Amino acid sequence: MKALYKGVAGPGLALVDRPEPTTGAHDVKIRVARTGICGTDLHIESWDRWADGAVNAPLIPGHEFSGHVVEVGKDVRTFSVGDVVSAEGHVVCGQCRNCRAGRRHLCIRTSSLGVNRDGAFAEYVVIPESNVWRHAEGIDLDLAAIFDPLGNAVHTALSFPLVGEDVLITGAGPIGLMAAAVARHVGARYVVVTDVDESRLALARTMGVDLAINVANERISSAQERLGMQEGFDIGLEMSGHASALPEMLENLTHGARVALLGLPSAPIAIDWAKVVSHMITIKGIYGREMFETWYAMSAMVSTGLDISPVITDRFPVSRWEDAFTAARQGGRGKIIIDWSEE
Template structure:
């Protein structure tokens, strides 16, 4: 089969023929139809310090995907309540141990021994991939391959957004990357009053507007405070989601949130940075770090919202800006690296 492989500890990837995998006990084999490019994949392509510390070549990469079950391994429940050949599925990319305290307490997304598909084990930039049956998420007919391929990043956005109720609230989202734009669509769908998204890239700010942002602000040109005044907000934002990993964005959040605001942080900073903890304390902010998806509560929310609303589905689809054949992976990675893009999708079906 075709597979996009990190063949050696150096920059670049190779599309090559490798043997098809076979499912072992508790596993299923999936034919990959669509796969999304993630920032993690760019790190691996460039072979930076993080990638070198996490991945041992040779390895097939890729973790955002949708496909069709083609084979079920031993010890996997089948029938009306289980998995069947032919089902269209997405996959949770974090494989957990099931034995640590968090796993045994039902907090699998906090597993201390998590390993990741496409990073610590062979991934989905290939014709076929084998994954644990427990990680498979069966999709309803309303979720097509393209939408199903981005449930991993959509889950990041949902997990962040669902840290606090948003009905009638004023929401500040810093960072208009694909996940920030998805979060804007979620906030709008959830009944927020104002959804303000900040960035410095006009291309991505335009994506945020299309996704449902009330206002998308280029903070290189005007301040969040000015936007508050324009919207008639007297006290500041009730909820903030930090999606950029940029220190100045966190400073903007602390300066523009009302007392008692709830702040969820998903964006990973490149380096440590200072925070005005005096303001955090005196303004009684609640700050929550968010990583991955809540397994599997987030998945239910994603599927139910997508299944029940065509307008929401199309708002999320609008975040996809580039589509490439698998053979054109170099162009796909180049597009993802420019920053003038939303989600980049590769087609493995042909």
């Protein structure tokens, strides 16, 4: 099969022939149709310090995908050949305290698709049955391929009740944009997004936000004035990981506000802990998706009109995978899709 392969530790990938993966008794084999490029994939391709410490080559990366079931193991009961599927990329141990308590997203021995085990940048991928997600009939394959990052957005956005609340989202990358659409869909009053990239802010405006603020030349406090807010934002969703984002967010929150953090900072961030205490602000870290409550929630929202299609800005055939990675590194782009069907 064709696969994007990292044969040795170091920069680069290569489109090469690799053996097809074998299907175990509890596994599902999937013919990949589309893959999305994640920031994790960019780290692995460039082989930065994080990748050097977290990834063991050789490896087939990739964890955002959609495809069709082509084979099931002898003990698989819930999937059939032809099903349109994606998968939860965190394969858990099933035996640690959190797994046994039903909190699988908190597993202490998670094995991640495309990071710790061969992933979906290939014509075929094999996943345990317990990780496979069947999509509704007729779903767009591009949309199905980005349920993984949509799940990050949904997990973050739905960490706290949003109905009637004023929501501040720092970072207008693809996940921040999807979180904005989710907040609007479930009934937030005002949704404000910040970034420093005008292209991404323009994209945010197409997705129904009330204000898209360029914090390179305007402060978040001005958004409160323009919207006639009286007490500050109720909910903060920090998606950027930028050193200045969380401190400024805290400056603009009301008493009792709640913050969900998804963005990964590259260095420690100093914040005003006195305000966190005196204003009784709740801060919650987010990683991945809840298994599988988040998947049910995002499927329900998509089926009832949640439209995140504007976040997909580019699609490339697999033969142009290098162009796809180049586009993913450029500012102003949304999600980049690689189409494997040409093969």
